[in-house]
Amino acid sequence: MTYYNGENYQEVVGEGLTLVDFYADWCGPCKMLGSVLAELEDQIKIVKVDIDKYQDLANEFRIMSIPHVKFYKDGKEVSSFTGFMDKSMVQEKIDEIKNL
Numbered sequence: 001m002t003y004y005n006g007e008n009y010q011e012v013v014g015e016g017l018t019l020v021d022f023y024a025d026w027c028g029p030c031k032m033l034g035s036v037l038a039e040l041e042d043q044i045k046i047v048k049v050d051i052d053k054y055q056d057l058a059n060e061f062r063i064m065s066i067p068h069v070k071f072y073k074d075g076k077e078v079s080s081f082t083g084f085m086d087k088s089m090v091q092e093k094i095d096e097i098k099n100l
Contacts, residue, residue: 001037001038001041001046001047001048002045002046002047002048003047003048003049003050004020004047004048004049004050004054004057006054009057010075012047013047013072013075014074014075015074015075016045016073016074017044017045017071017072017073017094017097017098018044018045018046018047018071018072018073019037019044019045019046019047019069019070019071019072019094020046020047020048020049020069020070020071020072021033021034021037021046021047021048021049021067021068021069022049022051022058022061022063022066022067022068022069022070023048023049023050023051023066023067024050024051024052024066025050025052027066027067029066029067029083029084030066030067032084033067033069033084033085033090034048036085036086036087036090037090039087040087040090040091040094043091043094044094044097051063051066065082065083066082067082067083067084068080068081068082069081069082069085069090071093071094071097073097073100078097078100079093079096079097081093
């Protein structure tokens with residue numbers, strides 16, 4: 001799991017399968033989802049974006065509610081969801097994206 005630090009976003013998501021988690025430290029559901037993602041990080045590249053630090057990026061993607069997760073395959077957004085999902089639901093999404 002890596003944390004976005006202001007680098008070129010397209011380069012971050014440009015290769016392979018990437019899950020981007022838009023979160024905030026004060027967000028309870030974000031913390032719960034973070035624990036779920038930690039269990040799945042061996043299956044997909046995970047990048048966490050703190051919306052308080054990177055408001056411009058959150059605004060660019062019109063992130064209005066968190067947690068908000070985007071899935072990318074070779075730089076192209078292929079799926080997303082908003083809100084908490086348990087491990088089996090996130091696993092299902094990852095499997096779905098691997099088969100695209």
